[in-house]
Amino acid sequence: MTYKQVVELRVQRIGIDGDGIAQWCGDPVYLPFSAVGDHVRAVLTVRRGGGYQGRVIEMLAAGEGRARPPCRHFGRCGGCALQHLAPDVYQSAKLDGLRKALVRVRVDPGVIQPLRRVKPARRRARLGLMRPRDPRQPGKVGFREHFRHEIVDLKQCLVLEEPLFALGEALRSRIAQLLSPGSTAEASLTRTDAGIDLLLTSAEKPGLGALEALAALGAECDLARIVWLSPFGEMPIIERRPVYMIRSGARVPFPPGAFLQASESAEAILIEEVIGGIGLRRPALDLYAGLGSFGFALADAGPMHLVEGDERSALALTTAARHLAGVTVEQRDLARDPLPSEALASYAAAVFDPPRAGAASQVEALAQSSIEAVVAVSCNPATFARDAAKLIAGGFRLDRVIPIDQFVWTQHLEIVALFYR
Ligand SMILES: C[S@@+](CC[C@H](N)C(=O)[O-])C[C@H]1O[C@@H](n2cnc3c(N)ncnc32)[C@H](O)[C@@H]1O
Numbered sequence: 001m002t003y004k005q006v007v008e009l010r011v012q013r014i015g016i017d018g019d020g021i022a023q024w025c026g027d028p029v030y031l032p033f034s035a036v037g038d039h040v041r042a043v044l045t046v047r048r049g050g051g052y053q054g055r056v057i058e059m060l061a062a063g064e065g066r067a068r069p070p071c072r073h074f075g076r077c078g079g080c081a082l083q084h085l086a087p088d089v090y091q092s093a094k095l096d097g098l099r100k101a102l103v104r105v106r107v108d109p110g111v112i113q114p115l116r117r118v119k120p121a122r123r124r125a126r127l128g129l130m131r132p133r134d135p136r137q138p139g140k141v142g143f144r145e146h147f148r149h150e151i152v153d154l155k156q157c158l159v160l161e162e163p164l165f166a167l168g169e170a171l172r173s174r175i176a177q178l179l180s181p182g183s184t185a186e187a188s189l190t191r192t193d194a195g196i197d198l199l200l201t202s203a204e205k206p207g208l209g210a211l212e213a214l215a216a217l218g219a220e221c222d223l224a225r226i227v228w229l230s231p232f233g234e235m236p237i238i239e240r241r242p243v244y245m246i247r248s249g250a251r252v253p254f255p256p257g258a259f260l261q262a263s264e265s266a267e268a269i270l271i272e273e274v275i276g277g278i279g280l281r282r283p284a285l286d287l288y289a290g291l292g293s294f295g296f297a298l299a300d301a302g303p304m305h306l307v308e309g310d311e312r313s314a315l316a317l318t319t320a321a322r323h324l325a326g327v328t329v330e331q332r333d334l335a336r337d338p339l340p341s342e343a344l345a346s347y348a349a350a351v352f353d354p355p356r357a358g359a360a361s362q363v364e365a366l367a368q369s370s371i372e373a374v375v376a377v378s379c380n381p382a383t384f385a386r387d388a389a390k391l392i393a394g395g396f397r398l399d400r401v402i403p404i405d406q407f408v409w410t411q412h413l414e415i416v417a418l419f420y421r
Contacts, residue, residue: 004043009054011038011063016097016381018081018411027051032146033075033084037063053147065089070158077152079125079143079159080409091115094413095403101385102401107392111417113402118265120159120408123191127154127168129200131179139175141168141187151184159408164189167196167221177213180204192254194243195224199256205232214238227256247296250327252320255312259290261414266406270377270416271297273402274351277375277418281349287334287362288354292317294377298351299327305347309333338362344369351375358383360390367394374419379406384415391419 009022011034020034024044028051031042041058067090069075069083082090099109128151130140142154153172157165167189171178178200179185185202200206206214206228214226218238226237234256243254254260261267274294278284282302286295289306291313298304303326308314314331321327332339334354338361344350350371352359356379366374367390374391378384388398396419406414 006041006043006057007054008060009040009042011036011040014085014093014096016100016411018093022054024052029054031056032081035063035066035085035089037065039063072156073142073152073154076145077143077154078146078148079152079157081146081411083409094405094411097411098381098384098401098403098413098415101381102388105385105389107385107388107398111398111400113400116269116402116404118263118269118405118408120263121161121265122159122262122407123161123164123264124260124262125160125164125189127171127187127189129171129175129179129185129187131175131181131183133182135176135181139172139179141172141175161191163196163221164191167198167223170217170221174213174217177209178206179210180207188257190254190260192224192243192260193246194241194254195222197224197243197254197256198226199229200226201229203230205230206235206237211237225256229256245291245293247292247320248300250292250296250320250324252291252296253316254291255310255316258310258313258316261293261406263406263408266404266414267293269402269404270294270414273416273418274298274375274377277416278349278351278373281373283347285339285344285347285350285352287339287350287352288359289313289317289329290353292320294351294353295327296320296324299324302326304328305330307332307334307339309335334359334362336361338365341365341369344371347371349373349375351377353377354383356380356383358387360387363387363390367391367396372421376415376417376419378415378417379412381413381415384417388417388419395421397421 011020015021019030019032022029031054039061040056042054044052046053065086067086074083102109130151140151140153142152188199190197214237224243225239228235244251286306289295289308295304295306305328307330317329399418401417404414
């Protein structure tokens with residue numbers, strides 16, 4: 001149901017998704033891009049989470065702790081949610097969700113360390129592409145609007161690495177050759193160690209004009225590879241050189257669309273904390289290994305077993321590990337078929353870095369195992385807290401939680417947590 005009611009509200013707190021929350025007739029109203037203390041006129045749009053989604057239409061009085069957003073698109077673009085907060089308010093808004101999630105499972109939030117900051121520089125992004133029906137209208141390339149499908153045509157972006165932004169511009173200039181009138185596509189841009197890998201996802205197959213445009217785009221932007229994914233299958237368009245990531249000297253092939261930590265400097269902090277947390281305990285496990293960012297770094301100090309569910313990523317790990325003594329790889333679905341506690345008995349430590357849903361079944365087995373040290377990496381405080389509570393119930397002590405601002409100006413938070421028996 002769509003509402004059009006206009007109300008006056010005062011923002012009371014920032015929710016875990018970064019939206020300001022006010023109350024109206026006892027129900028929460030979620031107001032994107034607002035700050036605590038803002039007195040606003042807002043329109044209630046749709047029902048959301050037992051309350052309403054709202055949109056600020058007039059700022060009657062700004063709350064304290066606001067900052068001037070540095071990007072011209074802030075307030076519309078769904079890429080960022082928190083540019084309008086002063087640094088100390090920003091920091092507590094970022095950590096609030098983690099604190100609440102830990103309290104909810106009766107874990108002392110005193111274990112949370114100060115937020116580790118990194119420069120906003122994302123090496124992967126998913127941008128929307130749109131070609132209007134009207135040939136007089138220019139194409140659009142950018143993130144979707146907050147809570148809406150509309151693409152915000154990016155004229156600047158302060159979070160993308162510069163070559164990814166430049167690729168967005170180049171895609172826009174060729175949109176008429178790439179897409180049919182009125183159609184849209186998604187572009188996943190990943191800056192690997194061999195250059196940019198571009199994965200286009202569309203409902204249509206590429207036409208001849210699109211193939212020619214992509215070949216020219218590849219040369220102009222020095223792309224490593226372009227792949228086109230549609231319901232008709234995955235079509236390699238160009239591969240100008242093999243695509244890979246270097247992991248502690250090992251060359252790991254990069255499958256199209258594979259996972260990569262969004263920011264290189266945040267990944268460096270994650271690796272440093274994982275190495276510090278696991279110490280010299282070997283043999284060790286890297287569960288949900290992706291392309292082995294942790295596993296290969298840990299392999300310098302002894303045997304590592306890397307477990308990954310995605311077939312192509314597991315194959316890439318196997319290829320990279322072929323010439324390395326002491327690194328073994330297993331493809332396994334750890335949600336359906338977790339490593340049982342008896343199998344875990346041969347390991348001294350484990351790191352796990354699951355998708356947002358967390359690692360419920362695998363954590364169950366870890367909690368029952370004899371493993372002495374577990375490092376959890378997570379991008380979701382809620383599922384992390386649930387998994388942490390299980391480990392603690394199994395006899396682990398949560399030593400500390402290191403929050404990392406990998407997704408600068410968004411509500412998302414990266415976490416590393418160290419558990420010991
Ligand atoms: C958050 S990524 C972490 C990757 C790696 N640790 C890194 O830092 O790049 C999660 C990884 O878990 C894998 N994955 C997702 N579901 C899985 C499952 N059920 N079993 C095993 N691996 C899974 C994904 O393919 C992805 O590579």
